[in-house]
Amino acid sequence: MPYRKIAVLFLALGFAFGAAGMVAGQAKDEKPADKKEDEKPLTKAEYDALMEKEIQDAWNKLKINDRKKMGEKAAEAADVIAAASAKVLRYDGKVLDGDNKGKLAREQKDFKDWVDALKKHAEEYAKHARKGDWTKAAASREKINETCGACHKVYEPPAEDK
Numbered sequence: 718m719p720y721r722k723i724a725v726l727f728l729a730l731g732f733a734f735g736a737a738g739m740v741a742g743q744a745k746d747e748k749p750a751d752k753k754e755d756e757k758p759l760t761k762a763e764y765d766a767l768m769e770k771e772i773q774d775a776w777n778k779l780k781i782n783d784r785k786k787m788g789e790k791a792a793e794a795a796d797v798i799a800a801a802s803a804k805v806l807r808y809d810g811k812v813l814d815g816d817n818k819g820k821l822a823r824e825q826k827d828f829k830d831w832v833d834a835l836k837k838h839a840e841e842y843a844k845h846a847r848k849g850d851w852t853k854a855a856a857s858r859e860k861i862n863e864t865c866g867a868c869h870k871v872y873e874p875p876a877e878d879k
């Protein structure tokens with residue numbers, strides 16, 4: 718084969734691979750932009766609404782129905798908390814103090830552990846309440862309460878900063 722033809726062939730191949738590479742690159746770039754709606758950080762307003770209207774509201778219902786020994790209703794409230802826990806992880810706020818000050822709270826191990834704990838104890842509470850096992854339910858309820866408090870103590874900004 719004359720060298721010119723070979724050169725043209727390589728040039729053509731180069732274009733072909735180049736184009737394929739660009740397409741592949743674009744396909745890769747599209748993924749983060751396509752990032753699922755349910756994984757995006759929440760705005761401050763969305764997060765406050767999550768805490769107050771979803772989680773605090775469900776927690777109040779849980780405690781009221783627990784007191785009345787209304788197992789199914791108390792369990793349903795716990796189900797709401799367990800389902801909402803994934804959203805707690807979408808907090809966009811920062812670490813307030815210490816070595817990691819200014820970093821994203823949701824990337825800290827203790828924050829993630831408290832989110833997991835919230836889900837786990839809410840699920841366990843629901844199971845016990847449905848069975849009417851009030852001794853075990855009380856232990857899970859106390860653990861939920863401790864988890865809310867532990868996370869707030871470290872991560873909730875003081876009232877005057879809001």
Ligand code: HEC
Nearest residue numbers: 765768769772773776828831832835864865868872873874
């Ligand atoms: C993993 C961490 C975490 C857990 C667990 C958690 N919270 Fe929160 N919560 C926060 C943070 C962070 C804020 C502060 C949000 C802000 O002011 O930007 C907050 C704020 C709140 C607020 C105030 C909202 C406002 O408008 O300022 C309420 C009410 C609340 N949480 C209820 C609860 C209850 C009830 C539970 C447990 C059933 C709970 N939270 C569990 C992290 C958590």
